[in-house]
Amino acid sequence: MTAQELRQKYLDFFARRGHQIISSASLLPENDPTVLFTTAGMHPLVPYLMGDAHPVGTRLVNAQKCVRTDDIDEVGDATHHTFFEMMGNWSLGDYFKTESITWSWEFLTSAEGLNLNPKLLAVSVFAGDSDAPFDEESYNLWLQVGVPAERIAKLPKKNNWWGPAGQTGPCGADTEIFYWSGNLEDVPASFNDDNDLWVEIWNNVFMQYFKNIDGNFEALKQKNVDTGLGLERVTSILNHCDNYQTDLFLPIINKIEDLSNEKYLSDKSITRSMRIIADHIKAAVFIIGDPKGVTPSNVGQGYVVRRLLRRAIVQAGRLGIAIKTSSAWLEEIVGVVINIYASVYPELIENKIFITQAITQEADKFQRTLENGLKEFDKLNVENNLVRGNDVFNLFQSYGFPWELSEELALERGWKIDRAGFEAELEKHQALSRTASAGKFKGGLADNSEATTQLHTAAHLLLAALRQVLGDHVNQKGSNITAERLRFDFSHPEKVSPEQIAKIENLVNEAIGKSLDVVYEELPLEEAKSSGATGVFDSKYGERVKVYTVGRNNDKIPREWDDIFSREICGGPHVDSLKDLGSFKITKEEASSAGVRRIKAILE
Numbered sequence: 001m002t003a004q005e006l007r008q009k010y011l012d013f014f015a016r017r018g019h020q021i022i023s024s025a026s027l028l029p030e031n032d033p034t035v036l037f038t039t040a041g042m043h044p045l046v047p048y049l050m051g052d053a054h055p056v057g058t059r060l061v062n063a064q065k066c067v068r069t070d071d072i073d074e075v076g077d078a079t080h081h082t083f084f085e086m087m088g089n090w091s092l093g094d095y096f097k098t099e100s101i102t103w104s105w106e107f108l109t110s111a112e113g114l115n116l117n118p119k120l121l122a123v124s125v126f127a128g129d130s131d132a133p134f135d136e137e138s139y140n141l142w143l144q145v146g147v148p149a150e151r152i153a154k155l156p157k158k159n160n161w162w163g164p165a166g167q168t169g170p171c172g173a174d175t176e177i178f179y180w181s182g183n184l185e186d187v188p189a190s191f192n193d194d195n196d197l198w199v200e201i202w203n204n205v206f207m208q209y210f211k212n213i214d215g216n217f218e219a220l221k222q223k224n225v226d227t228g229l230g231l232e233r234v235t236s237i238l239n240h241c242d243n244y245q246t247d248l249f250l251p252i253i254n255k256i257e258d259l260s261n262e263k264y265l266s267d268k269s270i271t272r273s274m275r276i277i278a279d280h281i282k283a284a285v286f287i288i289g290d291p292k293g294v295t296p297s298n299v300g301q302g303y304v305v306r307r308l309l310r311r312a313i314v315q316a317g318r319l320g321i322a323i324k325t326s327s328a329w330l331e332e333i334v335g336v337v338i339n340i341y342a343s344v345y346p347e348l349i350e351n352k353i354f355i356t357q358a359i360t361q362e363a364d365k366f367q368r369t370l371e372n373g374l375k376e377f378d379k380l381n382v383e384n385n386l387v388r389g390n391d392v393f394n395l396f397q398s399y400g401f402p403w404e405l406s407e408e409l410a411l412e413r414g415w416k417i418d419r420a421g422f423e424a425e426l427e428k429h430q431a432l433s434r435t436a437s438a439g440k441f442k443g444g445l446a447d448n449s450e451a452t453t454q455l456h457t458a459a460h461l462l463l464a465a466l467r468q469v470l471g472d473h474v475n476q477k478g479s480n481i482t483a484e485r486l487r488f489d490f491s492h493p494e495k496v497s498p499e500q501i502a503k504i505e506n507l508v509n510e511a512i513g514k515s516l517d518v519v520y521e522e523l524p525l526e527e528a529k530s531s532g533a534t535g536v537f538d539s540k541y542g543e544r545v546k547v548y549t550v551g552r553n554n555d556k557i558p559r560e561w562d563d564i565f566s567r568e569i570c571g572g573p574h575v576d577s578l579k580d581l582g583s584f585k586i587t588k589e590e591a592s593s594a595g596v597r598r599i600k601a602i603l604e
């Protein structure tokens, strides 16, 4: 079964059980200070898990684009990826454990689903502790569907609890499903989570708690189900091959074979290089090609893209691909990646030229960097054949040299690098995706405090004011909001002058001074667009979206606005009125990346 077929089968299976198919949200999260990228399907759905009504209903199913960068150094083995798709079915206060467990089992073992041999499956449930009780209900449900008791492990919070990654957020016990990836004859009678041949394939989280700022678990407004099934992993299991031999990767690997004249799996280090190139370029294509795409830069998300591309280029050099003479090889790989996903993620086709240019430009820039850095490397003062961690870090910081490159140059000279020392330096300086390792601590949740919500509303006011003062070419390119400040990236070709800043602040403060209302309605996407709403249109036609309007509302039905200040497609949450927002102040205006400016602002 191909990944394309699996994705569709999953969506259809749950659609037949009353779920609405929703499209993947953007990879670049809104209003969430805890992560740089969407790391799990639940991430964009947090407001709805917390109790807001979702525009399409209480049963949803999707495949979500995800990026996790915390395991970037593991990429190169058969299973780790930076970009992957997570399939999920969702109950927002609708069904709970019975349906969730029964349907998962049915999907995995029946002919309507994957037809897996039940003898190769095992599960784990939450054993209970002082915060929450043993999940006896799930335990009994697994017995009922036919899982033998010795295949049901009871495990502690470390294994069978999900979230939150931030200090506060929705969370709950989970039950996990494992598949025996070894030979049929060797499958053990009982399930032991320490045996690596048992591979986790599905995680059903029963989100019913909210972890508050004191670390206590309160009941959420509603009981939710959040499940996650890794598309790459399950495809590889169904086909008895490694992830890179599935239809999600094989065309890329074949292209790299052609370009390098080497064979996948012919040698350990060749295989590793090919996997890194395939994984990293794919992730870069998705991040740049996202509806809210970002280009390579030295900060935040843009920095991750830069790092992915540079690492891929270093590996391509190792395979003997002519990286110095032209970047045509990159264009070819980008084309292959886009082809694999074109039918599911049309944004990649729409943004193909933009993606290709961003990637080849970065490659050219890196080429110059390499030449300069090489000169610096030769000046290093190396004692005992060990390149100091600090030096590796400085090369990295000032010249964009990935540690692999320093290592390679060191090897050529018969030296080693102090990798631990480099990492300690790096940790001090760079905060990448702040989630802990995948599989252990699986995502990041927004902080839903009052102060954050107010700043989120202020971000809408800012965008409206920017468009009034600078023009309609201004679009949001990303935002990051903590309880202390908002950070807002937007498209604009030049510096915003002090006079313009003052005008923007005044407009926002005027709106606040009028105590305008903030109201949302749910509209089909087309209607939202034609009503003049700004925002990221990453939904499909016909899908209903939330539109937040800030204005004066005379509260007649149908609702009539006397004065509209801002109208934006957005998932929320927002304040109901601007009356308590205080005074808006821009504290900084700077360049973010080419054609993108960044504003930091506070409410006083």
Ligand code: SER
Pocket (backbone or CB within 6 Å): 039, 040, 041, 042, 088, 162, 203, 204, 205, 226, 227, 228, 229, 442, 443
């Ligand atoms: N949020 C859970 C995970 O990431 C289930 O979707 O595994």
